[in-house]
Amino acid sequence: MSPDRSLPIGVFDSGVGGLTVMRALMERLPLENLVYFGDTARVPYGIKSVATIEHFTGQITDFLLQRGVKMLIVACNTMAAVAGDVVRGKAGEMPVLDVIEAGARAAVARSATGAIGVIGTPTTINSNAYARRMHALDAGVRVYSQACPLFVPLVEEGWLDHPVTRMTAQEYLKPVLAEQVDSLVLGCTHYPLLKPLLMDVAGPGVHLVDSATTVAEQAAQTLARLDLANTGEHLAQARYHVTDIPLRFQTIGERFLGRSLGSIERVAW
Amino acid sequence: MSPDRSLPIGVFDSGVGGLTVMRALMERLPLENLVYFGDTARVPYGIKSVATIEHFTGQITDFLLQRGVKMLIVACNTMAAVAGDVVRGKAGEMPVLDVIEAGARAAVARSATGAIGVIGTPTTINSNAYARRMHALDAGVRVYSQACPLFVPLVEEGWLDHPVTRMTAQEYLKPVLAEQVDSLVLGCTHYPLLKPLLMDVAGPGVHLVDSATTVAEQAAQTLARLDLANTGEHLAQARYHVTDIPLRFQTIGERFLGRSLGSIERVAW
Structure with a gap:
């Protein structure tokens, strides 16, 4: 059974950086629903050990899989570099792309x-x-x-x-x-x-x-190949989940996204 | 009943920065046992929200109180700025200094x-x-x-x-x-x-x-006033607890401490 095409693409990053990937996806795939997870309470990952990054990445993957997604995009180079296998192990048959x-x-x-x-x-x-x-x-x-x-x-x-x-x-x-x-x-x-x-x-x-733009292009090709692209009967939505909403989050986030952030939900861990 | 004078002074920070306070304490109070906690898995705190910083600070305070200390020093400006009351609330009668x-x-x-x-x-x-x-x-x-x-x-x-x-x-x-x-x-x-x-x-x-040097001076005065200074019958020890041991931890830590780091213990949270 093929998954529901209207399910969102799950995009995640250690913080706000992955919003450049969200921006590229919105421009390349305007009909797709998107859900973003940014681990702003524990950012940056780039200075942490492999074991810690693997642990955090597994938690985020579980969160997105539980919400229901049709594809996962690891929008964080650090996670993709050291914890890609953790994501693929949990995702099973679902396509997983990374930057x-x-x-x-x-x-x-x-x-x-x-x-x-x-x-x-x-x-x-x-x-x-x-x-x-x-x-x-x-x-x-x-x-x-x-x-x-x-x-x-x-x-x-x-x-x-x-x-x-x-x-x-x-x-x-x-x-x-x-x-x-x-x-x-x-x-x-x-x-x-x-x-x-x-x-x-x-x-x-x-x-x-x-x-960011190359992973969006790869996402478009993968959706077409697997016949997973959304038909766009409803207006596409983007949702944002973060583990912390720090002082300058809105300002910095909108600089990355190149447009207004919609509703942001804080996940308490 | 007065606490055991040989108990260590607990010093904590969001990461390695507080090692400059450890260094100043070692120079000003060479007979004191010291225990350091650096939350290297979640550093830096300076970009996180007040609620998140309060939560993390409470966890660290509990950890050091459970180990047994005679004084607490908040060696992190961000924690001292927004979560000093959390530490003092948990510490009770114990002296709490901050930078x-x-x-x-x-x-x-x-x-x-x-x-x-x-x-x-x-x-x-x-x-x-x-x-x-x-x-x-x-x-x-x-x-x-x-x-x-x-x-x-x-x-x-x-x-x-x-x-x-x-x-x-x-x-x-x-x-x-x-x-x-x-x-x-x-x-x-x-x-x-x-x-x-x-x-x-x-x-x-x-x-x-x-x-760093001013809080070390204040610590010396507080120990003298409360009759809590260690008598120095044994060689003073410094212990280090961190939540992550990232790649450059040793190099950066020793630059801050101005000497070799002894044994470092990783706390798994």
Whole structure:
């Protein structure tokens, strides 16, 4: 029996960053119902151990499966890097997409020279998940990775086009650009907000791979292939669940989503 | 009945920052046993809501009280700002010190002009706890506050004397320095590591108040007054409990503590 097509796609992240994926899904799949889970009480995951991230990821997966979804999207690079198996183990037959798989595929397909840069949080980079995935797709690619721990706080501070952010980006990207990469994967959901600045620092010879838009494209293809796309008889809805509603949540969230947040429900854990 | 003098002083923080307080205590009170709790699985608190911070603070207080301590020190400005009452409610007769009380007292005692600057995380600054405490001590002081959300990630990145950090400090301190403050309270346990750079940016006319050393001084006075100081028949011990041991914990922790960390025990919650 095929699942109900009107069921939402479940999207989750350690905090607000995954809202860039929600935004890309709303633009690519406007008829789909969406449900978002952001673990804002325990964010950021990028500085925590693998065991802790696996534990938290399992809790969130259970929450979304209990509510009823037709597809899961891991919109957090850190979770995708170290806890993807936890999600797939719980999801069974249900399709599970993640930003690493999507970004890795897009980068390998796009790169002409095979020299690809990846930037992300320390945990994502140390997991080496992007490099492993890209090598599985094409053993010929050379991947150059760089952790950029200050980018998330800079984005959350709203310094999207600030001299401090520019100087930080120049320092972080220097070793990657020295390898003459022709593609640069933005391996963190916060980074699409830095796209204009990063394009400027990286220069015109480097194509930026945004895993938010690539995972939305992959979601569209998967829904079509499995005949799961919503028919759109009703207006599509987006719901948001978070574990904490901190002071600047609305402001930061709307910057990521590019539009107003609807009703936000706090999950007490 | 007076409590056992050999019982440790309990020190707690949302993560590693409170190790600057541990360091100051080891230097000021070398005969005291110390027990540290860092909630590294849920750090940082500075971006979370008051309700969530109160809940987490209560859990930590219970943990330390169950282990047996003779004094509690809230080494986290965010917890002291919004959840000090939770700790005092649970501690009963036991003395409870915190970095805000200590920093506020030291700043008011030291300032000649009564113009005092305070820097901290967004939650600490928005709580207005330093200004309220200083006004209760001296209604004549004028307090100028500035949230500096990028300082914690910059310290954890190890960019203690980096052009990016200098430019960030210049931007954050500009409005406070424009008020011609003669004292600047470092209202976050991470900031003592930026002391040399901040002294440089603030200039010789501004005295920096380090709440780690001031709370250690207050602890020494409180132990003497209550006749609770340890006699030092045995070598003093320091124990560390954390909720997560992330990748760079050892490196970052030892930078804060200024010496090797002993045995670290992970508390599973």
